[in-house]
Amino acid sequence: MREFNLTLSALHDQYASGELTPRNLVQQLIQNAHGYADYNLFIHLLTPTELEPYLSQLDQSEPNSLPLWGIPFVIKDNIDLANIPTTAACKEFSYVPSESATVVQQLIDAGAIPIAKANMDQFATGLVGTRSPYGVCHNAFDFEMISGGSSSGSAVSLALNLCSFSLGTDTAGSGRVPAAFNNLVGLKPSKGLLSTHGVVPAVRSQDVVSVFALNAQDAYSVFDVAAKFDEKDAFSRSENRLTSPAWPSQPVIGIPDRESLFFDGDSEAQKAFEHSVSTLKNLGYEIKSVPFQAWLDTAKLLYGGAWVAERYLAIQDFFETHENQMDPAVAKIIGGAKSLSAVDAYQGAYALQQAQRATQIIWENHGIDCFMTPTTPTIYSIEALQNDPIGLNSKLGTYTNFMNLLDYAAIAMPTGFRADTLPTGVTFFAPAGSDRQLMQLTDSLHKQFVENSGARFIDVPESNPAHFTNQQSIALAVVGAHLVGFPLNSQLLERGAKLLKTTKTAPKYQFFELPGGPILKPGLVKQANENEGQSIEVEVWAMPKEHLGSFLALIPSPLGLGKVELEDGSQVVGFICEPYGIEGATDISATGGWRNWMKQRKS
Template sequence: MDRTSLEHKARSLMSRIGAQQESLGSEVWISLTSQGRLEQEIARVGDALDSGEAMPLAGLFFAAKDNIDVAGFATTAAHPDFSHMPERSSAIVAALEQAGAIALGKTNMDQFATGLTGSRSPYGAVHSDTFPDRVSGGSSSGSAVSVAKNFVDFSLGTDTAGSGRVPAAFNHIYGFKPTCGVTVVEGVVPACESFDCVSVFAKDFATGSLVYRTLLDPKFPARGRGDEAAMAPIHRTRRLAVPREEDLASLSPIFREEFEKCLAGVQSHGYQLVPVDMTPFFESGKLLYEGALVAERYLAVGEFMEHHHEHADPSVEHIVLNAKEPPAYRYVREKDQLARRIKETLPLFSECEGLLVPTTGRHPTMSEVAAQPIAVNSELGLFTTFVNLLDMAGIAFPVASTAEGECGATLLVPALHDAEAIRIVAELADEQLPESDIEQGSVPILVFGAHRRGQALNSQLTQLQAQYLSTVSTAPHYVMGVMPGTGYPRVRLVEGEAGESITGELWNVPVNAFARFAQMVRQPLSIGPVELSDGRYVLGFLCGSVIPVEEMNISKLEDWLSYAEAAG
């Protein structure tokens, strides 16, 4: 896109916004760009394009939820007394602008990102674009509606309990919720900082996935691809987990029917559906508001709200100020409970490629929320609140417009498998990803010694574009020895009755590079099946049936790195 085209598109979008601004007031926008700022941004992007700079998002205009700093706009978090001018844009906005996107304004939201309805703002409640008598969903309400009304190409929200997914469902658009930590939260007003992330809304999958994939670029994330919290690899099983029949009891009859049609569509794409007990997920989700974890909301803005009651939303004020009460020991205990629950639910993804759930059970009216603001809000979070607590990523997508509002579904995957969610939803939506993003398949390889991170032969993996997945342990029947005379200590692993559980690293090797990697393996080593502590089998480095007498048996150390460190 050239400078002239940018100018023409900007005029068209601003004209569309202006035509509806009188009727909407501040329902969608808390602040809009000035003509001077817009011209400066168009000149910036135009100059970069003229110089040949790569700008994958050039030509795209966006909105940002008003708890995300954008230079030149005040940040209010939907509380007028909180308004301040940031010195610079948040890290994520700066990344998008560097890629060529241009901000048109800041959007309305549930105050301090506390809510899933879109009705908790002194700037006005936000209505669904397609069903004006029903809620827009929150807290990223204005951001979702700005996309649904075609004011912008995409928008930024935040998501702690479902705010990047519920508004997507209620406005018939896509919501991309990344792994916490992959999208940087520097310059974002926190809600519950441990569980906050920045999300992306788009009306079409192609635009949303382009922005999402741009933010997943290794230049931007705060949480590295080699994070120890990375989950075990998702196996291409063509199976998706879904809630059991009894776990869908909260859905209205119409939403239940539409979700069943959605599942039938998934099956038509060749996926097998595996019903799973959602109880551990639902119980985890309750901890965000009903437990001590809510204390993080007081930490974020509690002291401010203690002294600024005039413009406070009553429901938000109640939640934030009461969050001061839980004792510290409960907070620590619940953090520990979540860590254990993550380990308990993780095996699901060794059997299934993802978990498919309804985004919400129904689409409430504005009057229903006004009558029971807390109860309806809690109801809307049943299938969303547990996601960040259990360290998952997901994509919400539209299912159907019904007589009772908008119905949506969400595909969930473990942490750091965001690209898998993009791939699966693209397939279900019959969308074609760019060829450069289509993974040609990979093989998980278990390594124990010099191929591990920071060791002498690790470059043999990284040069083949292999990716570290996680640190794992074998079943407790392997013997580990060290081969002498190679210039550095090398490990050999054999099965043995008096063995131990040995620590190693799983790496994903691209299929088209696996043959080259296998050719580097020299006798007496070979590649064969190794049993992991969770019962799975993966390919790994093995050797003969015994450890020769002249070699050192280091099995009791259970980790080759312990031996290598001691050996200097």
């Protein structure tokens, strides 16, 4: 069995050098996959004939001419791939779609190669990987332990180095639990950012297409291709309609208070989480313990409330005629919806509204940027799970079930291995629109915890901030009346801008109070001779790009926006002054900044 480094950067390099071709790679991966038949990874492994159209298309283009050129991926079998059966892990439900799901087509158009439809918990109902007529999907590290579900085959096939990334779905944790159990990054995007058109619904209002990757950089590359608005999907949302948060270089991280933490008696899991918290503190992160019961109560709504009715609605006609042919645990859960009423639905909606308000208040009062929790309380053996399939499954969703109900983005990150050699991990989450920041945070931390990804121990790359371009906001330096506490600061706040940091320019500037009014204006002018300049205090704000134009329209001549060099050598957009504007101005460079000048001016 020939092994490859299947990270996107490694494949791009091998393709560029001519060392490898997509055709040769896929041929070897299919051969490798047959060696893992007893893991029950796949429901349909594509044949050479089925693969040929994708390979032929790449043959006609230059290597790496597309973002995902030649990148092999696996698809959870509730997501359509044209002309390949979709079963949702139920043979009787099977159908052959004529077109691929929108998200799959986007990836193919970007050069990616689908190689298999993956095994899963039937109808995406489960967090365990054992509820499939195609066999139990086994953990990549321990054959006797659960792999996590419902996106079990998608995760384990990646962990066993059979693809570069894989697609899952995540309604209650199905894109995060298997990631934690198989040493992978699991991205659960904000609802609606990845289209669910062509996906068999579970709870349609809460369903999300998720991404398993070996590292956050790869997850980001896939997300960047797939996060596009889709008119065919009524639940689709455009990323630029969501306000991405502005975090400092080290966000303030909340964790559940001690009373809320639950590990089901698993001391190894508890030690692992405590070690993660300790590591972050040692890295300089501010960690705040937050009362977490409101989130735990919300998690119970997904299966204990009226949202189960959506699972029934998704397959109602099929369920009525095939209930006895379904997995017993899945049938029991979905069948419970028959007793629910419209009154139950409204009770659930009211309870969720209350939870959304309560959690938002707690979040804001504690001043945190994102949360970190264990991804799961523990892990179970296949035998234990089969003895209590619903009870143990419910416990696995302790830290995952509330995410979509409360409209969060989330990412599962590996944090190491327990004494029993099983992987463990945490999940970071924040309000919808924070996807890119969460991936960048994960990239900065991943290698601090583990050196390798998956079960074939592919190296985690060094953190690369430049890989994570934030397409929604721009760093903007302000120097005068827009500073916090000054008259024009409201122009930033009204446009959703967030303060990133207070810093200084490089020592290359002169600073002036310009003539005129009624609001006093500063003028920042870069000097040709560095020896004549000063470092001037600035605030750097994250300004949503969609509002930058309206903000620029408010800036009076001779001021404008240009590049401002900071003391660390980086450059950001900031206020600059045309040289002619300093005629009759007062040179205030020696004060070091507008705030100091205003204090001096009043005295």
